[in-house]
């Protein structure tokens with residue numbers, strides 16, 4: 464097939480492969496797919512394509528490869544880095560995975576399931592629960608993000624401390640390559656050392672190397688005992704000490720350990736109906752921590768209470784509330800999960816998704832917040848996140864009444880200061896949200912040159928015509 468076809472020829476090709484109904488060209492129908500969750504980017508597209516089978520994905524990619532049409536895979540479109548949004552040229556297509564949403568197999572005895580990429584994460588959690596198993600990946604966006612998107616961003620979330628990132632939950636993948644070939648490693652094996660681990664290349668690749676169409680995933684025993692507490696800690700260093708104390712005292716049963724500053728409690732109680740302050744007093748830093756065990760008989764509440772008492776005696780915390788029932792547990796989690804939405808309602812915010820060695824978190828926050836206080840009087844720091852994983856969402860919000868445009872004009876300067884500081888502490892400028900379009904230059908700035916060269920080599924080998932999600936993650940000439 465020759466390169467560069469007219470839009471008319473391209474659309475005729477898509478309709479031939481998919482049928483007319485699965486090729487959206489109407490602006491209103493396409494609009495939700497042309498902008499990202501944070502409204503940072505607004506793109507244009509030749510069409511939004513909605514294949515219903517792996518074979519159709521394969522035919523589409525072969526066609527796009529031959530005609531040099533850029534393909535932007537899109538899952539639930541909840542990503543934070545603009546990775547699922549097409550550019551402004553109108554020459555790319557969005558490839559929606561929404562119709563590939565079947566669970567192909569579930570095998571409780573093997574603790575595994577095989578799901579298509581378009582399965583909504585919360586639905587997979589429910590499917591696992593229905594056979595008395597547990598799928599531990601859990602994010603605030605789980606009601607709309609898809610497992611294909613989770614794997615393509617190597618999502619983290621609330622249970623990484625215990626169960627790892629999305630990557631750690633994968634046994635195998637089915638991927639359609641840029642030229643339309645299908646790579647299937649959908650086995651359900653836990654051991655397979657036969658050569659290079661190819662599936663790993665596509666996890667966290669943000670759609671730049673191929674389209675994930677299905678995944679074979681690990682399941683775990685269901686947690687049957689859970690204890691949750693909302694704790695007022697005496698600063699971040701004390702929170703880290705508390706984490707270590709809890710891990711030891713509980714036989715490593717800590718599954719979540721989330722840092723929450725007082726400002727986040729204030730924003731959620733102000734903006735989200737039904738959220739109340741969990742503790743009576745006002746404290747600068749809190750931790751939402753959870754222990755879990757698959758043994759129903761484990762007395763986790765007593766274990767947590769006793770460990771918190773020791774921590775209080777040791778000067779690590781000022782107060783704590785132990786969830787007394789499911790309703791209270793859900794209320795603690797609702798507060799935590801509502802922070803991004805409360806921040807959005809409050810006004811513009813400059814977001815940084817960073818990771819640091821846990822022992823350096825306290826010093827990092829101290830140095831970064833000192834700089835912000837001295838240089839951005841219109842700003843308020845909302846630093847929260849997955850402390851147990853060393854991952855902070857180091858967000859800087861505009862104070863009420865600040866001119867949003869003037870505030871956002873500081874974005875580049877603040878990012879440079881925050882990311883340089885992160886790098887100086889040996890951290891990462893993208894902990895769990897990926898690179899997308901937002902951090903392409905940041906990756907080049909902070910990654911070692913050899914790493915970039917190898918990534919470019921891999922990209923050229925798997926996608927020589929550069930059709931897969933062009934302009935995302937890496938800049939690379941075909």
Ligand SMILES: Cc1cc2nc3c(=O)[nH]c(=O)nc-3n(C[C@H](O)[C@H](O)[C@H](O)COP(=O)(O)OP(=O)(O)OC[C@H]3O[C@@H](n4cnc5c(N)ncnc54)[C@H](O)[C@@H]3O)c2cc1C
Nearest residue numbers: 538539540541542546603609611612613615619620670675
């Ligand atoms: C309220 C809220 C809370 C969040 N909390 C967290 C959190 O705790 N942890 C975390 O890690 N993230 C979090 N996120 C970010 C986001 O939900 C994750 O990045 C998620 O994994 C994206 O999944 P998605 O299906 O929406 O992917 P999309 O946004 O559609 O796509 C993300 C990237 O993956 C690519 N892609 C999507 N599907 C495929 C596929 N099948 N094959 C190849 N490439 C594909 C896209 O091209 C794009 O580059 C949160 C987002 C929101 C809105």
